[in-house]
Amino acid sequence: MHFLCRSSGRMFPTVRVSFSGPLRQTTPSDRYVVLLDVVPMDSRRYRYAYHRSSWLVAGKADPPPPARLYAHPDTPIGPDALRKQVISFEKVKLTNNEMDKNGQVEERKFRKADKARMSSPYGWVKRCGKAKALRGGGAKVARCSWFTGLFAPSPVAASIVLNSMHRYQPRIHLVRLVPGQNIPNSPKELQEVDHKTYVFPETVFTAVTAYQNQLITKLKIDSNPFAKGFRDSSRLTDFDSYSGM
Structure with missing residues (x-):
């Protein structure tokens, strides 16, 4: 579900x-x-x-x-x-x-500031973010994405x-x-x-x-990384008592 x-x-x-x-x-x-x-x-x-x-x-x-x-x-x-x-x-x-x-x-047109970081081989547009250092140090690397034309x-x-x-x-x-x-x-x-x-x-x-199903509810709460707010012990009392029956 x-x-x-x-x-x-x-x-x-x-x-x-x-x-x-x-x-x-x-x-x-x-x-x-x-x-x-x-x-x-x-x-x-x-x-x-x-x-x-x-x-x-x-x-x-x-x-x-x-x-x-x-x-x-x-x-x-x-x-x-x-x-x-x-x-x-x-x-x-x-x-x-x-x-x-x-x-x-939606369709979004790149800003002028974005265009300064673009190259366009064969009609493709490359958009790169700000260069960031990799974990552990070393050279900075910019993450890039490719789009067609000026719209994506x-x-x-x-x-x-x-x-x-x-x-x-x-x-x-x-x-x-x-x-x-x-x-x-x-x-x-x-x-x-x-x-x-x-x-x-x-x-x-x-x-x-x-x-x-209450068991499914508890399983989702226990496993879903986006349900952190529901993993408070006070909110799981009913589910815990149910699963122990």
Whole structure:
């Protein structure tokens, strides 16, 4: 189960993926972007039956919210860099509020100060942050990201809108971008670029606005790094007494 709220909350457990093997690259300037979306598993709405401790079909699904793609902030990157790191979607958020401002995909133009730190080979734009010293000292290194043109999806577009009491399947999309192509912002745009989709059945979940099982609630609080405020002993008294029965 994943918990939904109107103000959006981080997805937990976190989806993490890594890539290995040869990756197609037609030119040295090709870059890869990793996208995540969450799609309905079926056309049904569910309810939790406490006496059975199971989910039952409660009717037809509600109209789906607008589909959104979340682009990992460390991409686009080259194939060698992609194979060396784990792509963690720890910053993606889930909400049941279509008006949540974190879910609006915006286009942002770089400021003049940003342009001074850019180079643009074959239509790609490189944006580098302020150089920082690595842990342990040594030379300073600037973290850089690549975008196409002078526009890129806003990094605050971090929320995916879902309906409560519906079942969902997260999907990972590996997209190869050639110079001049933009990062897809919708499933329709995704179909227009070279990509491959990965689906992991073990990541299927039911979206809820309240957990249906106290043991699940305690497990989430104990394991979720974003639930630190709930791990106060006074707030866990009820859960501890329940688990000891």
